[in-house]
Amino acid sequence: xxxxxxxxxxxxxxxxxxxxxxxxxxxxxxxxxxxxxxxxxxxxxxxxxxxxxxxxxxxxxxxxxxxxxxxxxxxxxxxxxxxxxxxxxxxxxxxxxxxxxxxxxxxxxxxxxxxxxxxxxxxxxxxxxxxxxxxxxxxxxxxxxxxxxxxxxxxxxxxxxxxxxxxxxxxxxxxxxxxxxxxxxxxxxxxxxxxxxxxxxxxxxxxxxxxxxxxxxxxxxxxxxxxxxxxxxxxxxxxxxxxxxxxxxxxxxxxxxxxxxxxxxxxxxxxxxxxxxxxxxxxxxxxxxxxxxxxxxxxxxxxxxxxxxxxxxxxxxxxxxxxxxxxxxxxxxxxxxx
Amino acid sequence: xxxxxxxxxxxxxxxxxxxxxxxxxxxxxxxxxxxxxxxxxxxxxxxxxxxxxxxxxxxxxxxxxxxxxxxxxxxxxxxxxxxxxxxxxxxxxxxxxxxxxxxxxxxxxxxxxxxxxxxxxxxxxxxxxxxxxxxxxxxxxxxxxxxxxxxxxxxxxxxxxxxxxxxxxxxxxxxxxxxxxxxxxxxxxxxxxxxxxxxxxxxxxxxxxxxxxxxxxxxxxxxxxxxxxxxxxxxxxxxxxxxxxxxxxxxxxxxxxxxxxxxxxxxxxxxxxxxxxxxxxxxxxxxxxxxxxxxxxxxxxxxxxxxxxxxxxxxxxxxxxxxx
Numbered sequence: 001x002x003x004x005x006x007x008x009x010x011x012x013x014x015x016x017x018x019x020x021x022x023x024x025x026x027x028x029x030x031x032x033x034x035x036x037x038x039x040x041x042x043x044x045x046x047x048x049x050x051x052x053x054x055x056x057x058x059x060x061x062x063x064x065x066x067x068x069x070x071x072x073x074x075x076x077x078x079x080x081x082x083x084x085x086x087x088x089x090x091x092x093x094x095x096x097x098x099x100x101x102x103x104x105x106x107x108x109x110x111x112x113x114x115x116x117x118x119x120x121x122x123x124x125x126x127x128x129x130x131x132x133x134x135x136x137x138x139x140x141x142x143x144x145x146x147x148x149x150x151x152x153x154x155x156x157x158x159x160x161x162x163x164x165x166x167x168x169x170x171x172x173x174x175x176x177x178x179x180x181x182x183x184x185x186x187x188x189x190x191x192x193x194x195x196x197x198x199x200x201x202x203x204x205x206x207x208x209x210x211x212x213x214x215x216x217x218x219x220x221x222x223x224x225x226x227x228x229x230x231x232x233x234x235x236x237x238x239x240x241x242x243x244x245x246x247x248x249x250x251x252x253x254x255x256x257x258x259x260x261x262x263x264x265x266x267x268x269x270x271x272x273x274x275x276x277x278x279x280x281x282x283x284x285x286x287x288x289x290x291x292x293x294x295x296x297x298x299x300x301x302x303x304x305x306x307x308x309x310x311x312x313x314x315x316x317x318x319x320x321x322x323x324x325x326x327x328x329x330x331x332x333x334x335x336x337x338x
Numbered sequence: 339x340x341x342x343x344x345x346x347x348x349x350x351x352x353x354x355x356x357x358x359x360x361x362x363x364x365x366x367x368x369x370x371x372x373x374x375x376x377x378x379x380x381x382x383x384x385x386x387x388x389x390x391x392x393x394x395x396x397x398x399x400x401x402x403x404x405x406x407x408x409x410x411x412x413x414x415x416x417x418x419x420x421x422x423x424x425x426x427x428x429x430x431x432x433x434x435x436x437x438x439x440x441x442x443x444x445x446x447x448x449x450x451x452x453x454x455x456x457x458x459x460x461x462x463x464x465x466x467x468x469x470x471x472x473x474x475x476x477x478x479x480x481x482x483x484x485x486x487x488x489x490x491x492x493x494x495x496x497x498x499x500x501x502x503x504x505x506x507x508x509x510x511x512x513x514x515x516x517x518x519x520x521x522x523x524x525x526x527x528x529x530x531x532x533x534x535x536x537x538x539x540x541x542x543x544x545x546x547x548x549x550x551x552x553x554x555x556x557x558x559x560x561x562x563x564x565x566x567x568x569x570x571x572x573x574x575x576x577x578x579x580x581x582x583x584x585x586x587x588x589x590x591x592x593x594x595x596x597x598x599x600x601x602x603x604x605x606x607x608x609x610x611x612x613x614x615x616x617x618x619x620x621x622x623x624x625x626x627x628x629x630x631x632x633x634x635x636x637x638x639x640x641x642x643x644x645x646x647x648x649x650x651x652x653x654x655x656x657x658x659x660x661x662x
Binding site: 008020023024026027028031032033040043064065 | 357638
């Protein structure tokens with residue numbers, strides 16, 4: 001009969017065939033096809049064995065779509081979901097449509113795995129807990145699923161998604177935020193307090209709260225992360241005080257002359273950034289000079305020059321406040337975690 | 339008369355995806371105008387030698403006597419190159435709605451039976467409608483079976499182990515030939531393999547109304563096929579049971595039947611009814627109804643989970659019937 005109705009076979013090496021790939025995977029996704037059906041589709045369309053690994057599980061099928069055991073192997077692959085990867089076991093040069101098949105497979109697997117895996121379910125629960133728009137009902141069922149104790153305090157922690165993260169026993173989810181992909185974690189307050197701050201790359205730590213308030217802790221953790229700098233890669237909401245309140249306010253996004261001036265200085269003279277940090281934090285110009293291992297008079301001369309660029313004198317108490325806030329708001333605006 | 343009809347059962351997800359990807363090669367509704375283009379082989383069926391490939395299968399063609407007063411017919415004979423005499427025979431009547439296809443239509447599947455059972459498969463080139471209306475197709479098929487039975491030993495076949503089989507129109511023709519062989523005291527059959535057979539010219543079942551304008555071989559296509567075969571006689575009392583086996587009231591005394599069909603195709607209800615009537619009359623029939631399949635699903639998507647099971651069920655039945 002296939003002579004009459006056509007048949008799904010390995011694709012020709014022509015670009016027009018790519019439409020078949022799209023139609024095929026779209027229909028599978030619409031129909032909530034399971035992962036093995038998705039993989040079989042990729043194998044049939046490519047004429048190659050194919051596989052994927054996710055959440056510690058590997059699934060492979062041969063070129064006829066039949067299930068086959070086997071290790072992941074070192075094939076060109078496409079990432080999906082949280083750490084998953086899919087591949088086509090093509091020996092030799094890739095065929096015209098391989099990249100398209102792989103991309104569509106990964107996209108479809110992403111959706112299928114998200115819908116069905118227990119890991120994905122806990123990821124979704126974490127998202128509910130962190131989302132300020134969750135209903136009370138969704139929040140409490142997510143808290144139950146994550147086994148968070150109503151009587152305990154927790155902190156949300158934000159780290160850039162690109163940071164290697166080894167604490168696999170803590171619930172964690174990568175969220176798309178306006179400043180890039182950020183991994184959110186929930187730690188018991190005590191565990192968060194015990195975090196090794198010195199060894200960390202960038203990290204923002206939210207305040208300790210009851211489980212149902214974790215969305216606010218997360219919001220603060222994310223702002224704290226945005227306030228990090230080379231000098232202070234770990235920021236804690238608890239220690240930011242009113243700076244956090246200012247950064248969280250809607251006015252933080254507005255431009256201000258002080259912030260513009262700091263931004264312009266750092267853009268044109270990046271080496272000034274640690275200098276400005278030191279000035280903002282040290283008790284005096286002399287103390288700043290010591291921190292920076294510069295001669296006091298050198299620092300004095302630079303500070304005088306700065307007054308012209310910034311429009312205020314950083315040696316006055318008000319000037320240091322303005323510098324501190326301008327640096328904070330500059331980081332808030334500039335830090336990206338893609 | 340208007341009848342309310344519920345929507346058809348949904349397609350199986352995997353099969354639906356295949357339909358989305360390659361279904362546009364065949365329009366859901368085959369109209370009379372499409373008969374010509376479809377016969378041109380626009381679908382790119384590979385030549386039979388390519389289908390055989392390097393498998394140990396011999397292909398031989400014979401010109402044999404057709405029905406009385408009608409032209410000779412061509413049959414293709416397929417056997418293992420190491421065939422052992424006295425094995426089973428499978429007489430194949432191809433599909434194509436009575437209007438298209440040739441004796442190689444369906445070869446992909448029957449060649450696997452040649453290898454699996456050391457069966458000798460004889461596939462008949464019958465005349466197609468509308469140029470050759472009923473009874474030309476079924477009479478050609480019957481003549482080919484008679485020739486096969488008469489030459490069984492020469493072909494290395496045990497005449498007591500010959501099964502007739504075909505898909506779609508070929509399933510309808512196989513059922514018609516089986517009825518004719520019974521009525522005329524013709525060749526004895528060991529079984530009839532009716533793959534989603536086209537049995538009923540009336541096209542009045544619920545399933546025939548549910549599949550209309552989508553899927554494969556829809557209601558309109560079925561009208562095209564039957565109109566070509568029967569012309570003005572269609573839906574009248576002047577239709578023989580050999581042309582439309584669903585018209586047969588007596589289904590006793592037939593070889594064991596295997597009938598399969600899918601839930602989302604026109605033939606569902608007439609095929610289930612055919613099996614039911616065989617049972618009602620004390621006959622032997624095995625019925626498989628595959629959920630979410632469309633007409634010819636296993637051919638369009640041979641790797642799909644449902645297709646693998648459907649084809650395995652046919653093989654299992656053949657193994658039991660052929661005793662090998």
